[in-house]
Amino acid sequence: MESLNPPLEPRNADTAASDSGATPVRSRIAPVSAERLLENRIVAMADRNPAAIAYKVLRTHVLQQMRANNWKTLGVTSPTLGNGKTVTTINLAISLARDQKHTVLAVDLDLQRPSMAARLFDQPVPGLSDYITEDRPIEELLVKPDIERLVILPGSHSFTHSSEILCSPKMIELVNEIKDRYADRLILFDLPPVLGGDDVMAFAPYVDALLLVIEEGKTTKDQLTSAYELLHDRAKVLGTVLNKADEGSTRTGYSISY
Ligand SMILES: Nc1ncnc2c1ncn2[C@@H]1O[C@H](COP(=O)(O)OP(=O)(O)O)[C@@H](O)[C@H]1O
Ligand SMILES: [Mg+2]
Incomplete structure (x- = not known):
């Protein structure tokens, strides 16, 4: 498999000091291969891929709203499992990181089924x-995937009582700490599905905005309505991404098909 960069031992990769003057973040570098990304539908770096253009449109919409409201954190969720949250989070994170004005941290908060790293x-x-x-320090867990301005905080094992853990003081402290560390860093959270438990309902107050990924041909109107009802603060939902869309579908602003 061709690697975008030669494999590297873990070492200090992100040496920029934080705005708060805190200790610089020491991320390990992990190689990513172009083939692996494409196999896993991570296409935002492939300029000629039509889906990469769709992610750019989504990026611009997200950026405009985040900037207008001075928001830094965006949770990506969906009504049910498998609608494409993880694929959308990673592609959007890459697309945002390619905009040179800021860095991006993508955090795997799907404690039920973490899959970003894989x-x-x-x-x-x-x-x-x-x-x-x-209690392993976060600095030891951050990974730089050889993509400029992008850092990943992966999940690893899954948890049964995921919502309790997600909203535990320890996790909220972590979320606040990563929000405060850099003034110009956008943070994307890959969340569990809204209808798969109470994780998203419980965690929603801690994010500035949410993106709802729906799946063409699978997400039903009832599921979408129930998801919105459970979210309470609908103003936080920036929009919906119609994933796995048939070509030419225009039912929502962002149709991602590939
Ligand atoms: N736009 C798409 N077109 C085709 N398959 C997709 C698309 N987005 C995601 N998938 C596939 O759907 C499955 C679920 O995607 P994933 O992002 O893991 O969903 P979730 O995180 O919501 O559970 C994966 O096998 C993924 O490769
Ligand atoms: Mg997922």
Whole structure:
């Protein structure tokens, strides 16, 4: 498999000091291969891929709203499992990071089924469960996937009582800490599905905005209505992404088909 960069041992990758003057973040670098990304539908770097253009349109919409409201955190969720939250989060994060004005941190907060790392990296990496259960410092868990201005905080093991853990003081402290560390860093959270438990309802107050990924031919009107009802603060929902859309579908602003 061709690697975008030669494999590297973990080392200090992100040495920029934080705005708060805190200790610089020491992320490990993990190689990503172009083939692996494409196999996993991570296409935002492939300029000629039509889906990459759709992600750029989504990026611009998200950026405009985030900037207008001075927001920094965006949660990506969907009504049910498998609608494309993780694929959307990673592609949007890459697309946002390619805009040179800011850096992006993508955090795997789907504690039910963490899958961000497996989509990006050839080898398993430690992740949030090591912070949750073993108090491993976050600095040791951040990974740079050889994509400029992008840092990943992966999940690792899944948790049964995910909503309690997601909203535990330890996790909220973590969310506040990563929000405050950099003034110009956008933070994307890959969340569990809204209808798959109470995780998103419980966590929604801690994010500035939410994006709802729906799946063409699978998400029903009832599921979408129920998801909106459960979210309470609908003003937080920036929009819906129609994923796995048939070509030419125009039912929502962002149709991602590939
Ligand atoms: N636009 C798309 N077109 C085709 N398949 C897709 C698309 N987006 C995601 N998938 C596939 O759907 C499955 C679920 O995607 P994933 O992002 O893991 O969903 P979720 O995180 O919502 O559970 C994966 O196999 C993924 O490759
Ligand atoms: Mg997922």
